[in-house]
Amino acid sequence: MAANIEKENRGHTARLVRNVWLGCFAFVAAFVGAVYLTVQFAGEAANDISTTRELQLVAFDVQRVADNAIAAQQRIVKSDQLFLETKKPLNDAREFDKLIGLKMAREPFxxxxxIDDESNLVYAETQFSVSAPKDRIKYAQRLITTANDLVQDVYQTFDEMKAPSQDGYVVPSHFLYDEKAMTVFAFRYFDGKLHLIVAQPILAMTSYMRIDSEHPFISVAAIPIPNLYFSQTASQIGMQNLYPAALQDAEMGKTSLLLPNGNLPAAALLEWDATSPKLTILQDATPYLIALLLIILISTILVATKFASVLTTLGLVNRRNRFMARHCGLTNLANRSKFDEMIDKAAKNCHAKPFTLLTIDLDKFKPLNDNFGHAAGDMILVEIAKRYQEAVGEFGTVARVGGDEFMVLLKQNFGRNITQQLAQELVDLSSWPISTPYGELSVGCSIGIANAPKDGRTAPDVMRRADEAMYHSKRQGGSRATFAEDRVTHDDAPAEFQSHAS
Structure with missing residues (x-):
């Protein structure tokens, strides 16, 4: 028995040691994975931060371009003289060319x-060989049509800001000196090319000069945006291939920023190849990660070796204690605690799976134990347990539940004849002589048999009926088996009882 327990414990300890090594290597793998994920996360975070920075810088530069265009247009339109020209009657000659011509040469439009207060084109000028002089009116009219929504936005903003004055309107001074008040812009395609279009009212810098109509005159100007327009920004930021593109022409895998388009969906975007600090981080961190991994690996191997040694030392004791908590230390059979769990579980399922319980009490064991001592008694118990276990085999479980008390739980109800044959075999095995230092000793046994659910539907009921049948076997002289289903009386008249094994 000790050898079997030792063998079983060695196997259990070996599994524990193997699990320790697997756990340690799993720890190393998890550490490597965690470091890898951390570096990956750091790299992705760095990429995100870099991309966010680039988006912010590009957005700032787009706004800078728009602000410069607004400022350039304001240098032309924010003029008391130009405003007074708009107040002239339609049949009077307006001197727009004189006031605007020289300024246009210095601006990027x-x-x-x-356009006047009724959206009629009253002045148009082109430069950079955009259009022939005779076609400039048509060219400007196409621009007005393209920017009609921007003009309406200016009208709406003006309606919100204007204040009544006599027979007209004035604009409060704090709006007049706000460069972006009543000014709208959009990046959109005009004549097949990307332009920055700006619309803003023509106002006087003197706040008391009133506007006689519902709406002021509006200036609409366009600046072409070639592919290299933002190249200076790209070189300053360190980005590559920063170009504007139509929305439908956007390339996959590039970082992009939608260009403002008034209140309409974006028609164009800026796209570029985002910088990737992640690769630099991985290259710089690799030597340190390899060194750290070697340190962790060596440390883990040392810890695993020491821990495996401790497990080998403690494994046998720990396993033996767990085994002995549910087994008889002498016979290696299941003890009362384990057997109670087994029969409780079997009783709960007895309707679907009937079972048979045999309660066994050794005959003449106490006199032998008293006369020859506990050593002889232990030898008898060990031999009887061995015989019972070999006889029952895989058909059930044998347990030692008391000093000389045994129980057998058969996995199923095999029928009366087969059960009686097994019970008789156990009776015969109990009677065979047992070799001891004190000579050959023999005992017998009395058996009670109960079937579930016929003789009881709960574990206590089945055990009680088996005990009653076993005590009847005792009263009949022992060395026999009694079925609980037979009529059992409390007297000792053997003529009334027909179910003993003989």
Whole structure:
């Protein structure tokens, strides 16, 4: 028995040691994975931060371009003289060319136009060989049509800001000196090319000069945006291939920023190849990660070796204690605690799977134990347990539940004849002589048999009926088996009882 327990414990300890090594290597793998994921996360975070920074810088530069265009247009339109020209009657000659011509040469507009309070084109100028002089009116009219929504936005903003004055309107001074008040812009395609279009009212810098109509004159100007327009920004930021593109022409895998388009969906975007600090981080961190991995690996191997040694030392004791908590230390059979769990579980399922319980009490064991001592008694118990276990085999479980008390739980109800044959075999095995230092000793046994659910539907009921049948076997002289289903009386008249094994 000790050898079997030792063998079983060695196998259990070997599994524990193997699990320790697997756990340690799993720890190393998890550590490597965690470091890898951390570096990956750091790299992705660095990429995100870099991309966010680039988006912010590009957005700032787009706004800078728009602000410069607004400022350039304001240098032309924010003029008391130009405002007074708009107040002249339609049949009077307006001197727009005189006031705008010289200024246009210093500004980046390809086309500059003015519409009156009824959205009629009253002035148009082009430069950079955009259009022939005879076609400038048509060119400017196409621009006005393209920017009609921007003009309406200016009208709406003006309605919100204007204040009544006599027979007209004035604009409060704090709006007049706000460069972006009543000014709208959009990046959109005009004549097949990307332009920055700006629309803003023509106002006087003197706040008391009133506007006689519902709406002021509006200037609409356009600046062409070639592919290299933002190249200076790209070189300053360190980005590559920063170009504007139509929305439908956007390339996959590039970082992009939608260009403002008034209140309409974006028609164009800026796209570029985002910088990737992640690769640099991985290259710089690799030597340190390899060194750290070697340190962790060596440390883990040392810890695993020491821990495996401790497990080998403690494994046998720990396993033996767990085994002995549910087994008889002498016979290696299941003890009362384990057997109670087994029969409780079997009783709960007895309707679907009937079972048979045999309660066994050794005959003449106490006199032998008293006369020859506990050593002889232990030898008898060990031999009887061995015989019972070999006889029952895989058909059930044998347990030692008391000093000389045994129980057998058969996995199923094999029928009366087969059960009686097994019971008789156990009776015969109990009677065979047992070799001891004190000579050959023999005992017998009395057996009670109960079937579930016929003789009881709960574990206590089945055990009680088996005990009653076993005690009847005792009263009949022992060395026999009694079925609980037979009529059992409390007297000792053997003529009334027909179920003993003989």
């Amino acid at each position: 390809s086309v500059f136009s003015i």
